[in-house]
Amino acid sequence: MVxxxxxxxxxxxPATAVHREIIPAGEPWMGSVxxxxxxxxxxxxxxxxxxxxxxxxxxxxxxxxxQDTIRAQENIYLSSGTRLLSNEGNAMLTIVADTxxxxxxxxxxxxxxxxxxxxxxxxxxxxxxxDNFLLALAxxxxxxxxxxxxxxxxxxxxxxxxxxxxxQGKLTFADGISxxxxxxxxxxxxxxxxxxxxCPQLNNPCNGYNPTPVEVLVWESL
Amino acid sequence: MAEGAPYWxxxxxxxxxxxxxxxxxxxxxTLRLIDVAGGGNVSVLLYNYDDRLERYNxxxxxxxxxxxxxxxxxxxxxxxxxxxxxxxxxxxxxxxTLCGLTNASMIKDRYGEARxxxxxxxxxxxxxxxxxxxxxxxxxxxxxxxxxxxxxxxxxxxxxxxxxxxxxxSTPGAYVDLRFEMNTLVVLAACQHPLDPATTYAPKEVRLxxxxxxxxxxxDPCRTRCPENERGFRNTEVWCR
Numbered sequence: 001m002v003x004x005x006x007x008x009x010x011x012x013x014p015a016t017a018v019h020r021e022i023i024p025a026g027e028p029w030m031g032s033v034x035x036x037x038x039x040x041x042x043x044x045x046x047x048x049x050x051x052x053x054x055x056x057x058x059x060x061x062x063x064x065x066x067q068d069t070i071r072a073q074e075n076i077y078l079s080s081g082t083r084l085l086s087n088e089g090n091a092m093l094t095i096v097a098d099t100x101x102x103x104x105x106x107x108x109x110x111x112x113x114x115x116x117x118x119x120x121x122x123x124x125x126x127x128x129x130x131d132n133f134l135l136a137l138a139x140x141x142x143x144x145x146x147x148x149x150x151x152x153x154x155x156x157x158x159x160x161x162x163x164x165x166x167x168q169g170k171l172t173f174a175d176g177i178s179x180x181x182x183x184x185x186x187x188x189x190x191x192x193x194x195x196x197x198x199c200p201q202l203n204n205p206c207n208g209y210n211p212t213p214v215e216v217l218v219w220e221s222l
Numbered sequence: 223m224a225e226g227a228p229y230w231x232x233x234x235x236x237x238x239x240x241x242x243x244x245x246x247x248x249x250x251x252t253l254r255l256i257d258v259a260g261g262g263n264v265s266v267l268l269y270n271y272d273d274r275l276e277r278y279n280x281x282x283x284x285x286x287x288x289x290x291x292x293x294x295x296x297x298x299x300x301x302x303x304x305x306x307x308x309x310x311x312x313x314x315x316x317x318x319t320l321c322g323l324t325n326a327s328m329i330k331d332r333y334g335e336a337r338x339x340x341x342x343x344x345x346x347x348x349x350x351x352x353x354x355x356x357x358x359x360x361x362x363x364x365x366x367x368x369x370x371x372x373x374x375x376x377x378x379x380x381x382x383x384x385x386x387x388x389x390x391x392s393t394p395g396a397y398v399d400l401r402f403e404m405n406t407l408v409v410l411a412a413c414q415h416p417l418d419p420a421t422t423y424a425p426k427e428v429r430l431x432x433x434x435x436x437x438x439x440x441x442d443p444c445r446t447r448c449p450e451n452e453r454g455f456r457n458t459e460v461w462c463r
Contacts, residue, residue, distance in 0.1 A: 061364040066280075067322025070385070071416050076320065077383040087350075087367060089325055102383075106290070106320065108281020113303030117286050117454045130301075150275055153301075155369045163285075165379045169316070171290040 008080040010097035010185045012038060012219050019218040023050075025211040026127055026200030028136035030144065032057060033188045036221030039093070040185040041159055041196075043100065044215055047176030047208035049161040049199040051109045051129045053154065054084065054092050057191035060145045062086045066105040066155035076165060078103040078157060084186070087154075092192055097185035100178045104163040107173065109133065109156050110201045119203045132197035144193045158199070159184050161206050173204045232432040237412045239425035242352030244359065244409040246271050247402045249462060252310065252435040255410075255428055257374045260394035262426030263415040264373040265323045265349040267357075268298055268306045271405040274362060276300045280319050280369035286450040290379065292317040292371065295447045297403075297454060304458040305451075306406050308444035310435075311399035314392050316376040321385070323349035323370055324416050333423035346423050352411035360407060373398055375415040387417040401435050401444075403458050 014020065022044075023029045033039045041050055056062035068085040070076050078084070080098040083091045108114075111130035115123040133153055141148030160178040165171050200211050232251065237243045239262075247253050248271075255264055270276035279301040287296055294312040297305045309317075329348045336346040349370075357366055374392035377385050412428045414420065438445050438455060445455045 063365075065322065067320065067369050071321045074385045074417070075383045076379050076385065087364060089327060106281060107285055108279065111282075111301065111303070113301070113457070114279075114282045114286070114299075115303075116457060117282070117299065117303045117450050121453060121456070151365050154367075155280060165290040165383070167378050167380055169289055169291045169378065171284050171288055173285065 006080065007099050007101050008097050009099060010040065012185070014217055017217040017219050020215065022213050022215050023196060023198045024213050025198060027198055028132035029196040029198070029216065030136050030140050031194050031216070032144070033192050033194055033218060035188050035191050037188050038096070038185055038219040038222070039188060039194070040183050040217040042181065042183040042215040042217070043160045043178045044180065045212035046180040046182070047160065047178050048212050048214055049201070049206040050159040050214055051197040051199050052157045052159055053195040055145070055152065055193040055195070056086065056092070057193050060148065060152055062088050062090070063152065063154055064092055064157065066157070069105060076106060078105055091189040093186040093188050095184060096187045097183070100160055100182040100184060102162065102177060103184060104158040104161040105155065106165070106171065107158050107161060107163040109197060110199065115203065123203065126202065127200040129197035129199050133195060136195060158206070173206055175205045176208055230434050232434065234429060234431040237410070237428045237430060239412055239427045240347040242356050242411045244356035244407065246405060247408050247432065248405050249402055250435060250437060252399050252401045252433055253408065254397050254399050254431040255373055256395065256397040256431065257392045257426060258394065258429050259426050260392055260396065261390060262392055262428055263375045263413065263418065264428050265411045265413055266371045266373060267353060267368060267409040269407040270300060270306070271407045274360060274366070274407065276302045277366070277368050278306060278371070283319065286454065287448060290320065292319055295443045297444050297451055298371070299454060303454065304461055305403045305454045307400040307402045308438065309398060310401045310444065311397070314374055314396045314398060316391065317398065318372040318375040318377045318415070319369065321372060321377050321416055323353070323411065324413050325350040328416060329423065336423070347413060349411035349413040352413060353409055356409045372415050377417060385417065387415065387419065389419065401438070403438070403455070404462065
């Protein structure tokens with residue numbers, strides 16, 4: 001049973017966004033968000049994991065750190081109020097609105113190789129988040145940073161994904177708690193490069209066994 | 223020689239509290255980490271020695287084994303679906319891999335500054351800089367810092383996800399055995415856990431003991447822990463062939 005969480009809506013109107021883009025099911029996306037801008041991800045059809053990495057636009061030496069974020073807030077789930085910290089301990093973005101209530105940062109990203117371990121050797125051919133990340137970096141990475149590659153794929157966030165941990169230390173991929181139209185919105189506290197894989201995983205309930213599109217929106221600083 | 227270590231021991235070394243260390247542990251070698259005084263913490267990163275783009279992956283390790291912590295019969299997965307090392311013995315019962323490591327500002331805020339200039343080698347160290355020191359020796363840097371393990375530390379999450387650090391979890395002489403399934407670059411820092419509420423800077427020493435060990439047999443408890451690990455060993459053995 002998922003405990004009641006504080007949901008927080010945004011006052012921003014999608015009609016005033018400076019950028020709106022649909023990420024089709026199973027595809028990657030890259031973009032930049034400037035300090036002060038608001039960045040929203042909308043789970044259009046519900047229960048869609050959005051694997052996300054953030055990098056300082058200034059240097060690949062600074063990126064989102066799942067462990068620093070968890071440690072600083074002494075809580076494993078991300079929700080409104082969470083400061084997404086870098087490996088250098090700086091706030092990269094702050095979650096300012098969240099109508100889902102809980103997001104994961106322990107479950108990582110699926111890959112062809114981890115699929116062979118988790119499901120079966122013959123699942124290697126299935127499309128995966130790491131393939132999305134690597135292809136996005138191969139095609140577009142150089143537009144953002146020099147030598148942007150596999151070593152930069154650190155622990156990510158899975159927006160809208162539900163990975164409960166019990167007090168006894170059991171970790172599971174559970175049915176989603178998101179629903180159509182739910183969103184998470186962040187304010188950038190520094191200029192960031194965003195790398196997203198709209199998760200194509202079909203072997204567990206993270207996408208309700210039916211990957212669907214999501215939308216990203218950016219607003220100018222308030 | 224450490225109690226319980228076999229006669230075919232390779233070498234041993236004492237890493238003093240706060241210090242950092244790195245080295246190669248080959249496939250077929252076991253490394254025992256011993257928390258000599260108790261209450262210790264050892265932050266650890268693991269890389270495939272022959273291809274350092276392949277490294278310990280917290281998420282793949284946890285989700286393959288449906289666990290949020292490490293103990294005996296768990297294995298440590300790389301991001302390539304292979305097993306870097308197996309935990310073949312453990313007197314501690316719980317090792318954290320969620321909470322990360324200490325950095326310079328954390329140490330300064332909690333314990334105050336103690337620079338080399340005044341304190342010589344008793345200066346206050348942190349695991350982040352310790353890792354960067356070691357990684358630099360292999361041409362690795364900040365971009366290669368993955369989520370780490372904290373051996374000897376227990377942190378649980380309640381139903382709402384709130385973390386609780388369990389003080390006094392590791393007792394004097396507690397040890398954990400890592401049997402390496404691949405040639406692995408081990409990077410470690412004997413620094414306090416980042417959630418350790420202790421008000422004094424007192425990182426504990428850790429003793430390293432290594433010996434030759436056999437490859438995992440068919441009935442190895444790490445291999446048979448779950449079908450995922452059977453496939454992880456298969457992937458590893460294919461790669462090492």
